[in-house]
Structures are given as structure tokens and as C-alpha cells.
Amino acid sequence: MHLYLHIPFCKQACHYCDFHFSTNTTQKTRMVQAITKEILLQKEYLKNKELSSVYFGGGTPSLLNTAEIEILFKSIQSVFSIHKNAEITLEANPDDITFQRLLDWKAAGINRLSIGIQSFDENQLKFLNRAHNAEESEQCLKDALKAGFEDFSLDLIYAIPSDSNDLWRLSLNKALSFETNHLSAYCLTIEDKTVFGNRLSKQQMRPIDEELASDQFTILLEETTRNGFEQYEISNFARKQHYAKHNSSYWQGEPYLGVGPSAHSYDGQNRQWNISNNSLYLKSIEKELVPFEIETLSEKDRANELIMTGLRTMWGVDTQKINHLIDQEFKARSQQFIHDGLLLKENTILKLTNKGKLQADRIASELFFT
Numbered sequence: 299m300h301l302y303l304h305i306p307f308c309k310q311a312c313h314y315c316d317f318h319f320s321t322n323t324t325q326k327t328r329m330v331q332a333i334t335k336e337i338l339l340q341k342e343y344l345k346n347k348e349l350s351s352v353y354f355g356g357g358t359p360s361l362l363n364t365a366e367i368e369i370l371f372k373s374i375q376s377v378f379s380i381h382k383n384a385e386i387t388l389e390a391n392p393d394d395i396t397f398q399r400l401l402d403w404k405a406a407g408i409n410r411l412s413i414g415i416q417s418f419d420e421n422q423l424k425f426l427n428r429a430h431n432a433e434e435s436e437q438c439l440k441d442a443l444k445a446g447f448e449d450f451s452l453d454l455i456y457a458i459p460s461d462s463n464d465l466w467r468l469s470l471n472k473a474l475s476f477e478t479n480h481l482s483a484y485c486l487t488i489e490d491k492t493v494f495g496n497r498l499s500k501q502q503m504r505p506i507d508e509e510l511a512s513d514q515f516t517i518l519l520e521e522t523t524r525n526g527f528e529q530y531e532i533s534n535f536a537r538k539q540h541y542a543k544h545n546s547s548y549w550q551g552e553p554y555l556g557v558g559p560s561a562h563s564y565d566g567q568n569r570q571w572n573i574s575n576n577s578l579y580l581k582s583i584e585k586e587l588v589p590f591e592i593e594t595l596s597e598k599d600r601a602n603e604l605i606m607t608g609l610r611t612m613w614g615v616d617t618q619k620i621n622h623l624i625d626q627e628f629k630a631r632s633q634q635f636i637h638d639g640l641l642l643k644e645n646t647i648l649k650l651t652n653k654g655k656l657q658a659d660r661i662a663s664e665l666f667f668t
């Protein structure tokens with residue numbers, strides 16, 4: 299079973315980000331208390347009480363101090379047992395990372411970091427409105443290695459306007475030169491209700507250049523392969539099978555509990571999500587009520603999710619799991635994608651080809667059951 303904790307605070311708003319967070323951190327202590335309370339309120343959500351992964355996400359969980367992380371751990375351990383090989387990840391931003399803090403996190407039980415590097419280029423970091431600079435991008439990785447973190451992942455963003463293919467290759471190779479076994483690389487997307495979304499609507503910014511995105515995705519595949527990484531999910535690459543256990547559980551449809559404002563949970567049948575508002579969340583939890591909405595997934599919804607997430611992974615979609623729904627239309631559409639070199643079929647498994655990976659969302663949605 300898996301547990302996600304959403305820490306809804308950030309130092310400043312990155313211009314591309316549409317996650318739930320607040321830059322007002324005055325309620326941080328109250329929020330930590332509320333999350334510990336929610337863990338208790340939700341203690342019956344997962345039937346199996348042994349956790350194989352815990353993920354501190356956000357927002358910016360590296361804004362928590364060590365005492366706050368320890369309070370959260372205590373609360374988790376009062377309800378769950380944590381498997382001895384559990385993956386326990388903390389998302390951390392370079393500007394929050396110091397050698398001492400890394401040692402403290404390790405001592406508190408964190409055994410994996412997901413570090414939001416995004417870029418090693420000063421101008422790009424400024425353009426994205428990240429709170430760190432290029433020097434901190436490098437220094438935190440050196441420190442993580444020195445502190446003995448064997449498992450850490452780097453996040454990078456590509457297709458940033460003004461980026462050139464050469465600059466992207468350089469950034470990528472710099473990331474790969476650190477002894478990391480995991481890399482997540484995301485194409486920049488422009489979401490509504492973000493600074494970039496606002497600039498785009500006022501025509502102060504151009505949309506993402508599709509050709510640049512496609513070229514840089516190809517470079518990403520070339521460089522990661524050359525460095526011994528497997529692309530196990532469209533945006534995720536691992537060396538020596540260091541696949542992220544927590545995120546893989548989402549892609550494989552396993553149950554998980556999410557606590558904190560905006561956190562999602564899944565019990566195998568229903569999806570639920572907490573309110574994305576810090577004040578309302580706090581008020582409700584303090585009255586011992588979890589403020590969530592819920593949606594029961596139909597058989598077709600679950601099959602469509604399996605197609606959407608499965609196709610993005612190297613394990614593909616096992617058509618045996620959706621056999622009862624497969625009709626002539628699905629067969630014809632998948633055959634056409636196979637014919638066009640976008641999909642391939644290995645026994646009962648449907649997978650995307652490299653060419654197909656560039657159109658993953660379109661292909662998945664055209665295979666959906668309606």
C-alpha cells in the first residue's frame with residue numbers, strides 16, 4: 299500500500315505550475331497538525347496497513363523542518379507499519395538543500411529524494427521563476443551524493459522557449475554526469491491560471507514549439523539510452539531498475555491514500571480528492587471531517603485509466619485485463635496504430651513504439667471505451 303502527503307506551501311510560484319500550493323507559509327505548523335489528524339481520520343481507508351512507499355510531495359515538502367517531518371512520521375507509524383524496504387521519498391528544491399539538512403532527512407527516515415532541478419541554466423531558471431540558481435542546482439546534487447543518498451531523482455524540464463537543442467543536450471548530460479539512477483524529464487506545458495497561461499492568452503508568449511519538443515524528446519531518448527537508462531514511463535528513466543515504486547503504483551492501478559489539501563486517493567474502485575484550499579481544509583479537519591469529493595469509476599473508466607497509464611509505461615497494457623470490453627472498434631483502431639508504426643503487440647501486451655510515444659495521449663484517448 300502507498301501513502302502520499304501533500305505539503306501545500308512554496309516559497310514562490312513557478313510560472314508554469316498549476317499544482318495546489320500557497321506562498322503564505324504562516325499556517326505551516328497548523329497544517330502539519332491537520333495532516334497528522336487526517337492520517338488518523340483516514341486510518342481505515344487502506345485495508346492492508348503495511349506501506350511499501352511513502353511520498354512527501356507538494357508544494358515543497360523540503361520547507362518542512364526536521365521536527366515537522368518527525369511529527370508526520372510518528373503519525374504515520376501510529377496507523378501503518380512501514381515495510382523495511384519501503385521507498386520513502388521527499389520532494390526537495392535545491393535552495394532548501396544543505397548538507398546538514400540532508401543528514402537530518404536521512405536520520406528521520408527519508409531514503410529517496412526527488413530534486414526539482416529543472417535546469418542548470420541561469421536564464422532558464424529565471425524564466426521559469428524558480429527559487430534557486432544554477433550553482434545551487436549543481437551543489438545540491440554533490441551534497442546529496444556526499445550525504446550518502448543512493449537513491450535520488452532529478453526533475454528536468456525541456457522545450458523551454460529560448461532553449462536550443464545544444465543547450466538541452468548540455469543540461470541533460472550535466473544531469474547524467476551525477477551518479478543518479480533516476481531521472482524525470484517533462485516537456486513544458488502551459489496551463490491556464492498560471493503566469494505562462496496568462497501571458498499566452500495575452501499573446502505575450504508563444505505556445506510551446508511542437509517541433510522543438512519533439513526534437514528534444516528524441517535527444518532525451520538518445521542520451522538516456524547512451525547512459526544506460528531505461529525509459530520505463532514516458533517521462534521517467536531509471537538505471538539498474540531503480541524504478542520509482544510510489545509513482546509506479548499509480549501507473550499500475552494500485553490503491554493509495556493521499557492526505558493533505560488537494561491530495562487524491564484510490565481504493566481500487568473509487569477516486570477521491572481533498573479540497574484544494576488550505577483554509578477550508580484546516581477548518582474542516584479541525585472539526586474532524588475530511589473535506590473530499592468522490593467519484594466511483596465504472597468498468598469502462600477503469601479500463602480507460604489502464605490504457606492511459608499503461609501505454610505510457612514500458613510494461614504496456616495487458617489486453618487480457620480488458621478482454622471483456624474489447625470490441626471490433628477497439629481491434630480496428632489498435633490494428634491501425636500498429637500498421638502506422640505507433641503501437642506494437644507482444645503476445646497480449648500493447649505498447650507504444652518510440653514514434654508512438656510522441657503521441658501517447660492522442661493514441662490512448664482514441665482507444666478509450668465510450
Ligand code: SF4
Nearest residue numbers: 308311312315356357
Ligand atoms: S516549487 Fe514545485 S510546486 Fe512549488 S510552484 Fe514551483 S513547481 Fe510548483
